[in-house]
Amino acid sequence: MSIVVDSPVQAALPEIAPTRHVQPPTGEREPLKVSVYERMSKSNAQLMPIFPYDEAGAMVPCGAMLYGGADRSHGHFFHWNTVSELLVAWGSSDAMIATGSLMATQPFHGVNSFLRDEKKEGAFALVTITQRQSGEAGQREALTAKCESCKKDILKFEYDSAPFGAPDFNPTAFGDADDVFRQFSTQWGGTEFVKQRNSDEVRVCQHCGHENYLFDLKPWGWDRLVNQTKVSNAAFHALTNSAKEVLR
Numbered sequence: 001m002s003i004v005v006d007s008p009v010q011a012a013l014p015e016i017a018p019t020r021h022v023q024p025p026t027g028e029r030e031p032l033k034v035s036v037y038e039r040m041s042k043s044n045a046q047l048m049p050i051f052p053y054d055e056a057g058a059m060v061p062c063g064a065m066l067y068g069g070a071d072r073s074h075g076h077f078f079h080w081n082t083v084s085e086l087l088v089a090w091g092s093s094d095a096m097i098a099t100g101s102l103m104a105t106q107p108f109h110g111v112n113s114f115l116r117d118e119k120k121e122g123a124f125a126l127v128t129i130t131q132r133q134s135g136e137a138g139q140r141e142a143l144t145a146k147c148e149s150c151k152k153d154i155l156k157f158e159y160d161s162a163p164f165g166a167p168d169f170n171p172t173a174f175g176d177a178d179d180v181f182r183q184f185s186t187q188w189g190g191t192e193f194v195k196q197r198n199s200d201e202v203r204v205c206q207h208c209g210h211e212n213y214l215f216d217l218k219p220w221g222w223d224r225l226v227n228q229t230k231v232s233n234a235a236f237h238a239l240t241n242s243a244k245e246v247l248r
């Protein structure tokens with residue numbers, strides 16, 4: 001297809017070709033359409049990529065569905081990301097983020113339930129956080145926990161999160177080299193962060209001795225998504241290997 005560009009600048013520069021061409025799709029990322037409400041009704045983790053594309057240059061919208069309840073405890077942590085994140089609130093009630101709002105987060109930002117009272121039944125927030133994967137080397141992320149008493153860092157877990165296709169991509173950083181379905185770096189990072197965060201050495205503050213609460217991974221589900229991605233890869237390989245034997 002071609003787009004006719006008609007501007008005063010071009011009128012003044014008649015030697016410039018009056019049309020330019022949009023490259024046809026490469027076929028690497030087939031256009032897909034989902035309803036964020038339908039997709040998130042069946043999600044298994046917070047910050048779940050809602051499309052299967054996470055390679056260098058891809059826009060990655062990730063869904064998060066947070067809700068209140070007597071047994072809900074989301075804790076608090078900080079996230080640092082070298083790539084930009086854009087939050088869109090698709091619907092909320094009794095939350096700090098209003099329905100329909102849009103927010104560009106700071107590279108270092110606090111994360112909690114975003115609910116006014118996480119123990120309140122009926123409070124919720126359904127949001128997407130979209131990040132654009134870097135095409136250059138150096139994409140990194142960090143998760144930080146602070147002592148609830150003295151506010152000093154008790155853990156900073158920083159890691160390379162170079163996406164597939166970036167010059168510094170490491171195929172075994174988050175999963176196995178033969179994975180067909182890639183682990184999403186933030187899910188892996190969140191799972192590793194909580195393992196360290198909940199250890200006695202980290203949880204008991206080295207600065208003031210305060211025994212910090214155990215971070216509840218259940219409402220975040222990162223370990224669930226990582227494990228289910230592992231099982232999906234194993235199941236795919238099981239069928240592929242079985243087919244090879246049968247067809248031999």
Ligand SMILES: [Zn+2]
Binds near residue numbers: 149150206207
């Ligand atoms: Zn402390």
